[in-house]
Amino acid sequence: MSHFFAFEAEFTASLRCIPMIVRYKLDLCGVKLKLLHWHQLSQEQRQWLVVTPCDTPEAQADYRQQLRDWVTHTHGTPPSDIEIRQPYPWDITTELPETVQQQLTNVPHHSLTVEKWSALTPLQRFALVKLSQPGHENRNFWPALQEFGLA
Structure with a gap:
């Protein structure tokens, strides 16, 4: 693996x-x-x-x-x-984190729903949270969505 x-x-x-x-x-x-x-x-x-x-x-x-x-x-x-903020944003599976929602507005064809979000692994959710942060180079957000079967 x-x-x-x-x-x-x-x-x-x-x-x-x-x-x-x-x-x-x-x-x-x-x-x-x-x-x-x-x-x-x-x-x-x-x-x-x-x-x-x-x-x-x-x-x-x-x-x-x-x-x-x-x-x-x-x-x-x-x-x-760095502050350890629990629950971690990627551990909350009942809603999409705000930064992920915001980044999704720039992605016209995605299928990320709360149900699909909750089915991702914690590491996959972490990656999407990190790749959607303001001030972060977000060029891998779309490839990540594709890799996770969400685009």
């Missing part, structure tokens, strides 16, 4: 950008990792961040500490913390 989405294919082989699976884990454990920090990590460290589970409070604490240690070692200071 791949840890990556097809819309990320241009950079996942080299891991030159932070893939969605890692961004998802960063949000779960409350760490803001800058691209500069990511580039300072070794290929092995990046791969570890991709494949290491982050699905329990204990795993999240371990993931967070390991990442903070690595960044502090290579950068001199730890990465910033």
Whole structure:
């Protein structure tokens, strides 16, 4: 099973950008990792961040500490913390997040309904939330909808 989405294919082989699976884990454990920090990590460290589970409070604490240690070692200071807002927007399955709704106004032919939203995996919903954020380059929103069978 791949840890990556097809819309990320241009950079996942080299891991030159932070893939969605890692961004998802960063949000779960409350760490803001800058691209500069990511580039300072070794290929092995990046791969570890991709494949290491982050699905329990204990795993999240371990993931967070390991990442903070690595960044502090290579950068001199730890990465910033981000607020962990629960429930996460992607965990709410009874309505589409506002940013996703707003982004959908720019997509003429989609089939994303609340029912289909709730059927997506948490990682797929996370990706759509992230790809719909204001100020984010939203060019992968449409490819993500296509990949998830929603366009």
